[in-house]
Structures are given as structure tokens and as C-alpha cells.
Amino acid sequence: MARVLVGVKRVIDYAVKIRVKPDKTGVVTEGVKHSMNPFDEIAVEEAIRLREKKQASEVVAVTCGPTQNQETLRTALAMGADRGIHVEVQGKDYESMTPLHVSKILAKLAEQEKADLIILGKQAIDGDCNQTAQMTASILDWAQGTFASEIKLEDSKMTVIREIDGGLETVELKMPAVVSADLRLNEPRYATLPNIMKAKKKKVAKTSPADLGVDMKSSIEVLEVVDPPEREAGIKVESVEQLVGKLKDGGVI
Template identity: 55%
Template sequence: MFPTRANLLRASSRVDINVLVPIKRCIDYAVKVRVNPDGKGVDNTVKHSMNPFDEIAVEEAIRLREKNKDLVDSITAITVGPQKAQDTLRTALAMGADKAIHVQVGDQHNVEPLQVAKTLKHFINRDKFELVLMGKQAIDGDENATGQMLAGLLDCGQATFASSLQIADGKATVTREIDGGLETVQGNLPMIVTTDLRLNEPRYASLPNIMKAKKKPIESVKETELPFDLKNRLETVKVAEPAQRTGGQKVDSVDDVVQKMKEKGLI
């Protein structure tokens, strides 16, 4: 069972929260993405790094503990990905996470959000995490779905697009970014919180912490060991690059602009 708020509140004022931070190995944001010749995917042989939104989530978990050492008991990073994804987990450990879980899948297996949410639910129920901090979306798929699906599967509260987070008295207070500005919501732990860009500025891992990360534990779990399968339900039919933009044209008058727009069928 997902832990209840009653289990979080101790007889004293001390509240030990176990934080789970899901992360994803993505093509680095600075790399130009190229479509494979078969049109079914993109070139994955380029540089990869941690999804930037997930990096913000790791940073926020560390800051929560730095602000109040009695608040956060442990920080666990988790990823569902190929063997190379362990490098991403080591980055999270070097930033300050205590331990990690690696659910191993094949190099060509890009697990869908629902399957990732089911996987996270499995480990949340197993290890009793009270707070899940995760990026609002991954920069490769931009689906913005896993956090919401996870909250639905767990039947617990959620706060998306967080730009500010405070934890106190078994409650999470989140300021979130919406179209009209900012909205502040509050809910009881356990809760799923997805992070937005303005929540914080992630730190760089220091060399000593990088060396320490090599000794921190990573639990490896094969996808076949899960009580459900991670097979994709969707098939990628076609991937295509955006159409090339053409150069602009200079015109001498408003009448010329109108004429050009008529020629292109815009008016």
C-alpha cells in the first residue's frame, strides 16, 4: 500500500520522508537530432545526458534535505533504460542522491509513459516512498504524461509544473505555473510533484562527489523480473524532420504584401 499521511506523522515533530526521483537518459539538449534513414526513429548514437527537468527534480530533493536534515531520510533515483543509463544514475548520485534503482531494458526499447508509471508504482509500494519528485516531461517525447498517470494509478494527490515547493507537517505546498500566472496548491503527503524550469538551478557535481558516487549502491532489476510486461502498446509509423524554412522576401509596399499573400492563398 502507498503510505498514508498518518504513517508520516510521528509522535515527535520529526518527519522522515523517503523521496523517489525518476530520471531519464535522453539525447543531450545541445545535440541536433537526426532522423534514421528508415524513418522509424532518431539517431541514438549521439551524446546523451539526464533529462533537464529530471535534473531539477534531483536538485530539489537535495535542497529539501539541506534545508531540514530531519525532513528527508533518503533520496533514491530510479530509471527505466538500457545499460548505458547507469551513467545517468551515477550523475544523480554524484549530485547527492543516496542510492539508485536501474530497471534494465534493451537498447532499442523506449518504454511508454504508462509502463514507466506502472514500474514506479511497483517500487513505491515496495519501498514506501512518501514523495515523488520528477520532471514534468522528457525533452525527447515531450509527452508530459508519466507523473499524471502515476498519480492516477496510486490514487494520490499531484501537483504539476512546480516552480516552488515547501514540505511541512506532512503536507506539500506547491506553487505551479499556469497560463494565467501562478497557482498555489496544498495537499497531504504522499504526493507526486512534477518540476518546471524555474523551480531551481541544478548544481554541478564536484569531483569528490563524483568519486563517492562510484561507491553508492545501484540496484539492478531486469524487466522480466517485474510482475508485468513493459511491451509498448503503440507503434511508431513514421518520424520526419520539420519542413525546411524558406527565406523571407522584401516588398516595397503594403499592396505588394497583400498581393504576395493572395498568391500563396493566405487570404
Template identity: 65%
Template sequence: MSLKILVGCKRVIDYAVKIRIRPDNKGVVTQGVKHSLNPFDEIAVEEAVRMKEKKMAKEILAVSIGPQASQDTLRTALAMGCDKALHVNVDEKSAETLLPVQVSKILAKIAEQEKVEMVILGKQAIDDDCNATAQMTAAHLNWPQATNASKIESKDDKTVLVTREIDGGLEEIEYKLPIVISADLRLNEPRYATLPNIMKAKKKPIDKKTPSDLGVDITPKMEILSVQEPAKREAGTKVADVDELLTKLKEAGRI
């Protein structure tokens, strides 16, 4: 098996950063804030690299859709072992309102143009938690989809066996290629890029396109009215016994 794989690489605010709301309540503070490769996408990249090491894949294309700084995310993917990188440039303001349906159309167009046989995406991004891009990409391509994958194995040149995490446990399904897969948390543990690979990645070229080059309209389909922090939890109350607990619950109208 010698697949050509596309992996999605979204640039998100680093998981360790404390999120702050902007003064205008229209979004979160991004200026001067550390960003990194979305953790679930990092798992997707790692799986693609492992498949190449097992001779299941011949080439890995990393794709990021976002502002100019998204190229740093692609450099990370290249340092981890991806062969090529493509940046679809979207300005900061448009990136804030970019929806999974628009992202999926872009990824589907690239998959068609690059003639890839497998698309691996993180199951969700940690900024919007949509968990929809992989499913929509499969729909646009009319390919089978294997979501929440925790294991991927090669059966033959045309078939893969994917273990999916579902509510009832694990589910094993054979899929015919081409396919779209979304990576779950337990699929693998991503490697750390070595310093030599990081230095090599800095010199690798990154192809550039725009949504219009791909015939995709990214006109905002939604308007952000307000972004607010979750309400702070009120302090708890200690009770001496069950009778007092029942009394307080009745007074609060909860029973």
C-alpha cells in the first residue's frame, strides 16, 4: 500500500493558555498569545507519519487554513515528518467566522486536486469543539468516513480496518479506500520533533493558495453577538443532616 495522505493542521490557542475575553466581547484575546497545532490534529499527523514508516503511505500533505501565522503550524507538521505543506490563506477577521462547512469544502477541493486516497483530521479543534469537519469533508467527497478512530490497520491495498470508540465500547469496521478518518485521543501519542528536523522544516517550501483559488466562498455565514465567560459557581453550603438538606432543597424549589 502506498497512499497519499492529507492531514489537517489547525492553528489554535495553546491548550495551556488561560483564555481571556476581548473588551468588546466579540471574541477572545489572540494578540501576543501562544498558539500551537491543535492537539487532535497533532495526533492525525503522527498517525500519518507512522503509516509512512510502515510503508503504508508514500507522501503526506499537511494543510492549514488560516492567517499567515498558520505557517508556523505547518512547520511543526513538517518537522514531525510530513513531506509537503499547503497554506490556504485566510485573514484574521475571516478566520474568526470560518465554519466547518467552509473548511470541509476547501479540504475536499484540495483532496481532489492532489489525488489523495486518505484524509486524516483531528476529531475536533479545542477552540470551537465543533467535531464536524471530517464528517462534512467525507460528504463533499462522497467518501466513507471513520470517525473517532482509536486504531488504523492496513488490510490490503484497497482496504483499512479502523477501530472506532463508541458509547458502547469499541467498533471495528473495514473500509474501502478512499476514506476520511478523524483521530481520537487514544489513537497514538505524538512524537516530539527533533532539533535537526525542526531546522530542516524551516527551509522547506510551503505552497500557498486562497479559498477563491479553490472556488470556495468564505463569506461569513454567522455573526458573533457576544462572547462571555461561564458563570462562576456559587459557594456550596454544609448541612448537618439529611433533614436540613431536604429543607434547603425545598426552600430552593428543587424538590
């Protein structure tokens, strides 16, 4: 049976209206509600379902970030993950952390934990990078199945139905593998009160990028963060002919 690593990221809650800092160095995070990245919830759910089907022996949730990330890790444990690993990243290292850093950390942990499968959300709703799964698979030289809407695991092979622009694509992967979860893969369960209480007793190991031999130096510098431009007011037209004329004048048709 496979040992599964699942990445969980703490992000600003999807229902919160984002505000840019006055100095334009980033977005306001203090005093703002955070939660687990929605795509990561789907990844956790899929890993738990594999264990419930006796296809996974253990589900290990991993998070990278400051102390507050433990709250996100506990959510994964309350959903049903067996144990957690908190890779502590603080201060400037956290502010400049990129998907490549996270990929290197996950790759090191996969080797240490002797994992057979890594499941991640296809992207985080803060950076929308959609890079971590692909980079992790490349570093490990593992097979990858991205944008998964269905997963079937049989012995040492995994079938992934993935969502592409033209519809659906089915790929067969040899284990070990990295999979990224798309929106339609499943519907995550709610953590029940008894499971929330049990999660407090589950083991959470702490480590750091330095312990894993990962250099957090970044080659990317954020110069400025700005609000998107305000949308200009539209105009009303009186007829189809006028609409067509406006579209022609604007070069749309």
C-alpha cells in the first residue's frame, strides 16, 4: 500500500476581499481570516479516500510556513490525515518563498518518508501559480498527473482522468507519482467535532528547510503589488445595428 504525502497551504480565505498594503509591498494579512487552500482540501480528501479503500497505508499532511500554519495542519488531521509535518519558514524567507522552494522541500520529505504518492492542489488561490506539482515531479523524476478529476489506483499503476482545454484526457502512470487535484475530483468532508478533538493528539513533527538541506535564497523579487484597474462604465445601445457598429469600430469584429 502507498504512503501518501499531501501538501496543505494556509491562504487568505476565499470569501475575504483582498486589500493591497499602502506601501504596495504585498497584501494585508494581519487580522484577516485564513483557511486551507480549497484545492488542498480536495487533495486531502482524495488521500483519505485511498486509505479508506485500503490502497494507502498512511496519509501525511505537510505544510510550509510560520507558526500559524499549524492551524491548517490540524484541519487536515481533523479531516482524517494520520500525522503532520510542519516545515517552519519564518520572516523574509516565508515572504520570498516560491513554488520551487516548496517543491524542493516536498521532494526531500518524500525521500525521507519513503512516500509512493504526493497529492497536491492544482494551484493555490493566492498566487495561482500552478507550478508546485510539476516541479516536484521533475525534481524526483516521478510520473505526474495534473488537473486530476478522477483517480484509480491498482497495484503499481495509477489511472488519472485529467481536465484539459479540449475535454478529458486519460493517462496511466507508473508509481511513484505526483498528482494535482482539480475542482471536480471530489467534495471534501467536514471535520466533525470528535475528529477535531482527536486531531489534537495526532503527531506533528517540526523541521526546517535547513534541516532538509534546502536553500531558501530566492531569485525572484516582487517590485510592486497593485490593485487591478477599475472597470470602465459600459454604454447602452438602442439597436442591434448600433451594437454591431460599435463592435466594428472597436476592432472586435
